């Protein structure tokens with residue numbers, strides 16, 4: 001059987017022809033990150049909800065052969081054209097598509113594509129154009145194409161009522177000019193597959209419109225300090241590469257005009273960290289008691305708790321190291337893995353444990369945003385939560401402005417900073433190592449199918465991970481409060 005294209009393969013080729021070739025010939029090289037996997041999972045959950053919203057719809061299941069799926073589709077459309085068909089399967093001109101929803105409408109067919117994103121994006125239109133073209137060529141002219149995306153203004157009221165979760169946007173006119181281009185996209189895709197692996201350099205296409213799963217395969221052997229590690233410096237990096245400079249240590253003195261980038265260069269070349277002179281005084285001057293706070297939160301495309309919105313940041317865990325005085329430290333922690341909405345208990349526990357005075361130290365603006373949002377959600381707690389938010393001191397901008405160690409390799413994340421102030425401290429070896437992994441673990445923990453022993457294992461992993469984030473802040477502040485943690489290299 002000749003190689004077939006699918007909608008996804010055509011979209012892959014629209015991003016990069018090498019990606020299409022690799023998808024078909026070297027699929028084992030794909031690296032699916034937890035983030036990408038979670039987005040897939042959210043898409044599947046959304047499709048389940050759509051099927052639930054249209055209970056008279058008919059599904060072509062994925063466990064039948066392609067031939068059966070094609071035959072079942074044809075039979076359903078002939079016998080019950082007005083009944084929504086899920087995953088209707090069509091094949092023409094060596095292109096195979098499965099439509100989220102197809103239904104007879106007037107003198108043609110109404111195609112609905114469901115997306116878990118929150119607005120119509122240009123590549124969605126390519127996606128719809130391919131489907132409408134193939135379905136039309138298969139003998140079912142599409143008279144209306146609708147993109148159904150998640151409406152962030154929707155409030156879930158509970159009891160499985162998801163009416164209003166999706167916003168339906170008619171994209172029929174917008175895809176017309178694209179449909180005329182589909183035959184050329186198909187020809188290009190088939191030509192790519194008939195040839196050898198395309199020789200394509202990495203570029204902006206690798207991350208837009210979505211991250212390519214072949215980035216690790218295509219990435220050149222990195223130099224030790226690639227110029228791409230320069231923080232927030234996309235244009236500068238491109239200019240350096242255009243000048244043939246790919247290592248920070250090879251950047252000529254005077255080339256970089258932004259002080260923060262020059263600081264990174266100097267630290268990398270000399271191997272000595274940069275510590276601004278005023279940093280120690282600032283950190284040492286923070287009053288006691290100090291509260292080092294970090295949240296973990298989760299977002300759902302399809303809300304699971306009543307009175308929440310799609311993609312709302314919902315805190316389910318926090319850790320707080322309470323430092324009553326030098327060397328006097330204990331941890332307060334919260335984690336609700338019961339499966340019930342954790343936000344109210346989270347807020348009440350914060351108010352109970354974070355005292356009335358003393359700075360609340362965070363390493364991002366996120367904690368302040370979450371506390372303010374909790375205050376809006378629970379007006380009776382609003383005053384107390386606002387008082388907590390007022391006490392927050394975000395260390396991230398302070399560190400960005402006053403500290404850089406070459407081992408941070410351009411990153412100011414707490415995970416990159418920690419080993420530079422506490423050698424040997426690392427997130428390596430933890431089951432949960434970052435925020436996305438924490439979300440994935442939490443979802444598994446609240447899944448009713450997860451048994452008690454596994455839930456307990458996840459609980460311990462989450463508590464360990466979150467505590468390490470707050471301990472890292474304590475170590476950072478203690479170390480940099482020392483008047484001479486390093487030989488000072490203030491270059492300002």
Ligand code: SF4
Nearest residue numbers: 016019206212215218
């Ligand atoms: S990583 Fe970039 S160059 Fe490589 S296949 Fe993907 S998009 Fe193409």
